[in-house]
Amino acid sequence: MNDDGTRLPDPRMIPITRTKSWFDTSTQVDETEFDEDGGGRHELGNESADHNDEESGEDVFVRPFIVTGGRTRPLHDGLRIETLVVATATALTAQLHFEQRQIVQWCRTPISLAEIAALIGVPLGVARVLVADLYTDNLVQLREPQAVPEHVLERIRDLVRAL
Amino acid sequence: MSGHSDYPDRYSSGYPSAIKIVISGGFGVGKTTFIGSISEIEPLTTEAAMTERSIGVDDASLLDSKHTTTVALDFGRITLDPTLILYLFGTPGQDRFDFLWDDLTDGALGAVIVADTRRIEDCYPVLDYFEAHGTPFLVAVNTFDGADVFDLEEVREALGVNPSVPVLYCDARQRESVKEILAALIEQVLLQRQAGSFA
Numbered sequence: 001m002n003d004d005g006t007r008l009p010d011p012r013m014i015p016i017t018r019t020k021s022w023f024d025t026s027t028q029v030d031e032t033e034f035d036e037d038g039g040g041r042h043e044l045g046n047e048s049a050d051h052n053d054e055e056s057g058e059d060v061f062v063r064p065f066i067v068t069g070g071r072t073r074p075l076h077d078g079l080r081i082e083t084l085v086v087a088t089a090t091a092l093t094a095q096l097h098f099e100q101r102q103i104v105q106w107c108r109t110p111i112s113l114a115e116i117a118a119l120i121g122v123p124l125g126v127a128r129v130l131v132a133d134l135y136t137d138n139l140v141q142l143r144e145p146q147a148v149p150e151h152v153l154e155r156i157r158d159l160v161r162a163l
Numbered sequence: 164m165s166g167h168s169d170y171p172d173r174y175s176s177g178y179p180s181a182i183k184i185v186i187s188g189g190f191g192v193g194k195t196t197f198i199g200s201i202s203e204i205e206p207l208t209t210e211a212a213m214t215e216r217s218i219g220v221d222d223a224s225l226l227d228s229k230h231t232t233t234v235a236l237d238f239g240r241i242t243l244d245p246t247l248i249l250y251l252f253g254t255p256g257q258d259r260f261d262f263l264w265d266d267l268t269d270g271a272l273g274a275v276i277v278a279d280t281r282r283i284e285d286c287y288p289v290l291d292y293f294e295a296h297g298t299p300f301l302v303a304v305n306t307f308d309g310a311d312v313f314d315l316e317e318v319r320e321a322l323g324v325n326p327s328v329p330v331l332y333c334d335a336r337q338r339e340s341v342k343e344i345l346a347a348l349i350e351q352v353l354l355q356r357q358a359g360s361f362a
Contacts, residue, residue, distance in 0.1 A: 064210075081236075081266055082181040082250050110179050112250055114238050118207035124236070124266075125211065145181050145270050150356060152247075153272075156182060157349040159243040163201070163342055 064123045067099050072125060074132030076142075081124060084110040084143035085131055091139035099130055100139075107140055179248050184348065185267050187254040187293070188277035189285025193305045193335035194253040195237045197277060200341045202239025202251065209236050211255075211263050234263060249345075254289070264292065273352045274300040275344055277335065280313045283321050290324060299352045303333035303344045327355075 065072055087107040096104060102120045111119075117127035134140040148156070186194045198206045211234050237253035252267050268274065274293050278286045286302070293300045304318055312332075319330045329347055334340040 080270055081238075081252065082183040082270070084179060084181050084248070110248075112181055112240075112248075114209055114236070114250070114252070115207060115240070117209035118238075123210040127209075143178060143180065145183065148180075148182065148272060150353065153349060153353050153356070156243060156247060156249070156272075157346050157353070159247065160241075160249070160342060160346045160349060163241070163243075163338075 064126050068126055068129040071129055074128045075136045076132040079113055079128050079132060080145060081114040082112050082145055084112055085116060085140050086110040087140050088138060094139055100134055103130060110143060179246050182247060182249045183271045185252050185254060185271045185274040187274055187289045189282055192277045192279045194277055197335040197341055198237060198239040198251045198253055200336060200338045201241060203242060204240050206237045206239045211236055268296055268298050271298055273348045274298050275348055276300055276302045278302050278304050280304060280318060299355045301329040301348050301351050303331055305335050306332055
């Protein structure tokens with residue numbers, strides 16, 4: 001385990017962009033819960049980072065679909081960036097890979113696909129594949145956006161004014 | 164659809180629904196500032212990789228880093244009440260990422276086009292895009308420090324937008340101003356819908 005504080009699952013991945021304030025304001029997810037089981041990957045990542053030091057810096061190579069085993073096509077179509085994802089009860093105890101476990105932890109309260117991508121630090125397309133896998137295994141439920149009726153529009157307008 | 168037919172009316176079911184509004188405009192016009200003024204979270208950034216649509220697994224070996232481009236996507240979130248979550252998505256500045264724009268605008272309630280009067284022409288492609296997609300929108304003229312304040316009718320003329328499209332002043336740094344713009348946009352969506360149902 002590297003102690004320099006910059007731990008990425010893989011040196012080629014895009015750095016995680018979540019911010020501190022996220023933890024304070026929105027969901028109470030204990031980050032340490034899913035740090036342990038990613039430990040092995042971190043070590044692997046850091047080893048290769050040592051070999052590739054001269055390549056790091058401005059020209060970081062990103063191969064985003066490494067976490068999906070190269071699959072770019074989700075098993076479930078129609079996942080929009082604002083589709084809300086919420087973990088099912090069984091998901092919280094299921095044996096899952098590192099990224100999927102992270103997703104399930106974040107989705108104890110409904111969050112959008114875009115938030116998932118930002119929070120676990122992967123591009124949208126990768127998050128789509130990962131979430132679709134979870135959905136196929138009945139580990140998350142999806143709340144896909146629907147047409148908004150007029151009375152809901154009026155409510156949204158009034159709620160925005162009252163913010 | 165997801166097949167959860169046990170939630171017939173989701174707007175009264177207690178489960179949240181996501182509402183999406185797109186914040187667009189030219190590069191550096193204040194979209195992220197606009198989102199940050201009202202979002203309950205600091206604007207988050209996610210990346211959409213250029214590879215994700217066009218390249219299949221078989222082609223991945225042909226890729227090198229020169230072809231692997233990512234584009235950042237800013238967004239914010241406002242929980243209006245336990246059943247309604249409003250997401251604000253900023254469009255990326257580069258117009259060559261059209262596929263991502265479709266992802267952003269499909270299903271969007273409407274769009275705020277932020278305009279800078281010093282570079283009014285920057286939002287022409289954006290106007291074209293939303294007009295072509297039939298997305299309800301309004302133009303928010305960001306009042307920067309030091310920028311000449313133009314008459315809104317002059318701005319409207321320069322933009323060449325339909326008289327029914329609201330053109331309003333906005334200070335993207337001010338929460339109150341951003342709130343007014345969003346409320347005006349939803350009002351515009353309502354008007355457009357009502358007009359549509361009588362046509």
